[in-house]
Amino acid sequence: MGPGTRDVQLHERLVAGDEGALAEAYNEWSSLVHTLAARITADHDAAQDVTQEVFVHLWERPQAYDPQRGALRTWLCLLARRRALDWSRRRQARARYQTTAGTAELATHRGQPAVDDALTWETEAKAVREAVRALPEAQRDVVLLAYFEGHTYRDVARELRIPEGTAKSRLRAALATVAHRLADEGILER
Helix, strand or coil: CCHHHHHHHHHHHHHCCCHHHHHHHHHHHHHHHHHHHHHHHCCHHHHHHHHHHHHHHHHHCHHHCCCCCCCHHHHHHHHHHHHHHHHHHHHHHHHHHHHHHHHHHHHHHCCCCCHHHHHHHHHHHHHHHHHHHCCCHHHHHHHHHHHHCCCCHHHHHHHHCCCHHHHHHHHHHHHHHHHHHHHHCCCCCC
């Protein structure tokens, strides 16, 4: 049996909801996915989160993989690369945010108020805080832990005593709600 045939069979089993197929795929390629994610993120916990996200995605949406277009291994690596790069971009954005916030605070303390920037920043920050406050409690808790306290999905799930998949879906829903509200207020572009 060639690798293409095995991938087709694994895909069929995954689509049918066979947990054994997921275990097989995980046993076969999780180490590779983790290694790739670790190289991109340079963060062991992030690599674990990315690995979990990749296999949760495979389990929840097995039809997203098309065995006719390539090997499952390749598809998993591409997905891992995309997720790891997304994680790295979020980390860079947080670092830029912290640097910008620190610079604005430093400029204000030195008597160089950047009034327009500070006012814009304050208005946007207030809108974000209000949008987060308006979320249902379960979503708000996840956002506060993940974005304001910097916890990983795994930490959030552990802290709230919920499955990691639930933490991720609550966070996705919360971010979509916040983004929609901010777009309605003209703070974010659609």
